[in-house]
Amino acid sequence: MKTKSHTKDKYNVITLGCSKNVVDSEVLVAQLKHNDFEVEHQSEKKDANIIIINTCGFIDRAKEESINTILSYAEEKDKGRIDKLYVTGCLSQRYRDDLETEIPQVDAFFGTLELPLLLEKLNADYKHELVGERTLTTPQHYAYLKISEGCNRTCSFCAIPIMRGKHISKSIEDVVTEAKHLAKQGVKEIMLIAQELTYYGLDIYKERALAKLLYALNEVDGIEWIRLHYAYPSKFPLDVLDAIRDCEKVCKYLDLPLQHASNTMLKKMQRQITQEETRQLIQEIRNKIPNIAIRTTMIVGFPGETEQDFLALCDFVKEMQFERLGVFQYSHEEDTDAYVYEDDVDEETKEERASRLMQLQQEISFQKNEAKIGKVFKVLIDRKEGQYFVGRTEFDSPEVDNEVLIDAQNNYCRIGDFCNVKITDNTDFDLYGEVTES
Numbered sequence: 394m395k396t397k398s399h400t401k402d403k404y405n406v407i408t409l410g411c412s413k414n415v416v417d418s419e420v421l422v423a424q425l426k427h428n429d430f431e432v433e434h435q436s437e438k439k440d441a442n443i444i445i446i447n448t449c450g451f452i453d454r455a456k457e458e459s460i461n462t463i464l465s466y467a468e469e470k471d472k473g474r475i476d477k478l479y480v481t482g483c484l485s486q487r488y489r490d491d492l493e494t495e496i497p498q499v500d501a502f503f504g505t506l507e508l509p510l511l512l513e514k515l516n517a518d519y520k521h522e523l524v525g526e527r528t529l530t531t532p533q534h535y536a537y538l539k540i541s542e543g544c545n546r547t548c549s550f551c552a553i554p555i556m557r558g559k560h561i562s563k564s565i566e567d568v569v570t571e572a573k574h575l576a577k578q579g580v581k582e583i584m585l586i587a588q589e590l591t592y593y594g595l596d597i598y599k600e601r602a603l604a605k606l607l608y609a610l611n612e613v614d615g616i617e618w619i620r621l622h623y624a625y626p627s628k629f630p631l632d633v634l635d636a637i638r639d640c641e642k643v644c645k646y647l648d649l650p651l652q653h654a655s656n657t658m659l660k661k662m663q664r665q666i667t668q669e670e671t672r673q674l675i676q677e678i679r680n681k682i683p684n685i686a687i688r689t690t691m692i693v694g695f696p697g698e699t700e701q702d703f704l705a706l707c708d709f710v711k712e713m714q715f716e717r718l719g720v721f722q723y724s725h726e727e728d729t730d731a732y733v734y735e736d737d738v739d740e741e742t743k744e745e746r747a748s749r750l751m752q753l754q755q756e757i758s759f760q761k762n763e764a765k766i767g768k769v770f771k772v773l774i775d776r777k778e779g780q781y782f783v784g785r786t787e788f789d790s791p792e793v794d795n796e797v798l799i800d801a802q803n804n805y806c807r808i809g810d811f812c813n814v815k816i817t818d819n820t821d822f823d824l825y826g827e828v829t830e831s
Contacts, residue, residue, distance in 0.1 A: 591633065
């Protein structure tokens with residue numbers, strides 16, 4: 394076994410899971426760097442002797458990925474290739490006792506809100522003056538901006554409140570300060586994230602304050618796009634629609650996870666909304682902002698979901714014609730309210746329903762993309778891949794939505810810049826275009 398090296402420790406932070414975990418890791422890396430630690434994020438060099446894994450514990454597949462990652466580094470420690478292994482994040486928060494027993498190679502486990510304790514363990518100071526500062530792990534021109542932590546909702550399928558706690562909003566002043574820090578780093582697009590955006594402000598201002606936050610962020614110099622993710626549909630604050638419409642920097646885009654459309658399923662999921670109320674909300678959104686792109690997610694295979702429930706969901710998706718849609722297969726999570734139900738939809742049926750729903754959305758997406766041919770869109774260039782520059786319109790978020798491909802042999806774009814692009818062709822989920830002056 395390798396003995397402890399006398400060279401300076403080198404840290405590698407591994408991030409698994411959602412964009413909220415990405416932000417947490419960026420804050421951790423910034424804190425370590427300001428303590429003069431040598432640290433990288435997701436380094437593939439394999440030269441770090443101390444590993445910190447920021448885990449996800451949301452659904453079975455995410456938990457499996459997190460556990461496998463921990464086990465792979467535990468094996469590296471057994472072989473003497475690393476000296477220390479630390480685990481933080483949602484899986485650690487939720488299953489710490491079990492993990493400590495099952496994977497003793499880990500030197501310490503930390504929960505989602507225990508950054509100061511993690512830093513203390515590493516003999517690093519928690520620097521309060523760094524509030525709002527992060528070391529970006531995304532491309533320099535866009536960043537996620539977390540406006541709150543935790544969730545007060547009671548969705549029966551969701552374990553997030555167990556792992557993240559109750560809703561805690563950041564102040565408008567702190568969010569704006571962080572946005573200004575990001576703008577100074579060259580960020581042009583910020584994506585507002587939270588477990589639930591529309592609850593923002595209720596705890597500290599005693600009123601929903603997302604609209605006020607959007608108006609404040611719209612004044613930040615350097616930021617050109619502001620995007621909204623994870624807005625709860627029940628009791629949706631309609632003044633947010635005015636802010637999306639009126640603020641020139643706020644993208645005409647709304648991520649509105651609906652999860653289902655059958656009233657039976659919505660009630661069992663404890664979503665506090667009916668299909669009829671959902672339909673009314675979507676109509677109101679589109680009446681106020683006709684060109685908005687609505688992204689949603691649906692869950693198939695929830696306990697008790699019949700073929701009739703699923704067909705009601707399909708009919709609703711056909712009727713609503715969502716611009717973007719993702720599908721999750723239900724994961725039976727212990728300690729959630731839905732855990733008392735029998736997980737009675739078999740895996741084959743879950744997969745088949747997910748495939749049918751995505752095939753339906755594929756047809757909708759193709760038709761909507763085809764209608765864009767000949768039109769010009771403002772596109773933010775994310776990267777160069779093969780023979781194409783790859784970018785997005787304001788109607789698309791990175792990694793989850795459509796992309797615009799621009800032939801690099803006939804067009805020149807700079808990564809991180811905006812271009813006007815005329816759409817010339819399309820596939821189900823992507824567009825092709827060429828740079829134009831207007």
